[in-house]
Amino acid sequence: LRGLLTRTSVPRDVVDYIVYGTVIQEVKTSNVAREVGSVQHSPGSLISATALKIVPVPAGVGMIAAGQCDVVVAGGVELMSDVPIRHSRKMRKTMLTLNRAKTLGQKLSLISKIRPDYFAPEV
Structure with a gap:
């Protein structure tokens, strides 16, 4: 302004x-x-x-x-930098990073870091 x-x-x-x-x-x-x-x-x-x-x-x-x-x-x-995905911030970050992973090794490495608390939804 x-x-x-x-x-x-x-x-x-x-x-x-x-x-x-x-x-x-x-x-x-x-x-x-x-x-x-x-x-x-x-x-x-x-x-x-x-x-x-x-x-x-x-x-x-x-x-x-x-x-x-x-x-x-x-x-x-437009506020699209953090689209409202109702997963935890950790899970959203992991999913977005996983989407950019190129090799199977990179994908498996990211998946191995997912913990149970990542699945707790945000309200």
């Missing part, structure tokens, strides 16, 4: 609303809009109200067209 406001010469104190959508909003993932706004100390309202990253742009346009806001920052993100 800081970079965007700097490039556009928009003072952050004039931002009325920040709208961000998230493709995958994992329970353990932070609210992107809240994180962006709190770091920037923006006085505007903060929301991450959509499950689609494209929805915030028309929502922001609608707020401006309706006269509710003068300046809206709208955007979206």
Whole structure:
């Protein structure tokens, strides 16, 4: 947000609303809009109200067209770095590494490191 406001010469104190959508909003993932706004100390309202990253742009346009806001920052993100697989983090890491293993020896080595606690699901 800081970079965007700097490039556009928009003072952050004039931002009325920040709208961000998230493709995958994992329970353990932070609210992107809240994180962006709190770091920037923006006085505007903060929301991450959509499950689609494209929805915030028309929502922001609608707020401006309706006269509710003068300046809206709208955007979206995809949080695919830790896809919600309900296995433990250790098991997810092992499965992803196993997928990249090239030889049978590498695969067997990884499989041999799996322990019973790897199978405990995360809720």
